[in-house]
Amino acid sequence: MKSIVVRSARLFISCLLLSLLIHLGAAQNTKKCEPPSKGDVTCDSSQAASCDVDSDGTVHGQCTSASGNRQGDDLLAWYLTQILHEKISPKDVRRTKYETALREGRIVKGGSVITFSLPEVARSFIDHREETPTHPGVICEACVEAFGQSKCERFPSNDSKAQTAALEKLCGKNDACARKALSKAKCTAFQ
Numbered sequence: 566m567k568s569i570v571v572r573s574a575r576l577f578i579s580c581l582l583l584s585l586l587i588h589l590g591a592a593q594n595t596k597k598c599e600p601p602s603k604g605d606v607t608c609d610s611s612q613a614a615s616c617d618v619d620s621d622g623t624v625h626g627q628c629t630s631a632s633g634n635r636q637g638d639d640l641l642a643w644y645l646t647q648i649l650h651e652k653i654s655p656k657d658v659r660r661t662k663y664e665t666a667l668r669e670g671r672i673v674k675g676g677s678v679i680t681f682s683l684p685e686v687a688r689s690f691i692d693h694r695e696e697t698p699t700h701p702g703v704i705c706e707a708c709v710e711a712f713g714q715s716k717c718e719r720f721p722s723n724d725s726k727a728q729t730a731a732l733e734k735l736c737g738k739n740d741a742c743a744r745k746a747l748s749k750a751k752c753t754a755f756q
Contacts, residue, residue, distance in 0.1 A: 593609065593610055595607045595614060598626070604624055604626070606626035606627065609628065610684060610685070611631075612628045612630050612684060613628070613629040613647070613648065613681055613687070614627075614628060614681065614682045615629065615648045615679060615680065616679070616680050617679045620676030627648070629647045631643065631644070631684075631686075631687070637725070638658045638725060639655045640690060641655075641658045641663075641667060641687060641690055641691065642657060644681075644683055644687055645658065645663060645666070645667075648679060649672070659723065668691060670683075703721070703722040703723070703753070704720070704753055705719065706751050706752075707746040707749070707750040708749070708750075709736060709745075716735060718732070722752055732747060
């Protein structure tokens with residue numbers, strides 16, 4: 566009887582320690598709330614953490630998990646839709662207002678200041694986006710130099726598929742090459 570109690574106690578303590586280690590070792594995504602609030606929102610690392618402080622100082626925290634198999638602008642639009650509680654399309658994500666919000670993790674909506682931190686998988690799409698205007702009538706040209714020769718591709722600034730195709734044509738699957746080419750891309754408006 567004593568050995569059963571001892572084994573049960575050991576099992577309980579082992580489970581408790583394992584649970585504590587898992588909890589302490591789990592990656593988290595935390596976002597500080599805007600003043601006057603002194604709080605923050607802590608979510609799982611796979612979730613977006615957002616904090617909405619409205620005009621009367623009331624804090625609304627939220628953890629948002631992605632649903633479905635979204636990528637790129639579709640994923641970013643989905644997160645913004647959940648965080649802002651309004652429909653944001655993948656095309657809307659390219660608007661300056663949302664580009665800035667995604668880079669800064671902060672947007673003002675009505676009388677509220679909403680701060681947010683996206684999970685790493687979503688942030689990686691922001692890091693690889695073009696920094697150029699995305700208006701119809703703007704053509705961008707990205708170039709790379711290899712073996713003393715310049716190779717260039719053009720694409721409309723508002724067409725992410727054409728941009729991806731142009732960069733793949735220039736760099737293949739080399740992300741560093743594509744980022745460098747995109748950072749040096751020159752864009753020109755035409756009539």
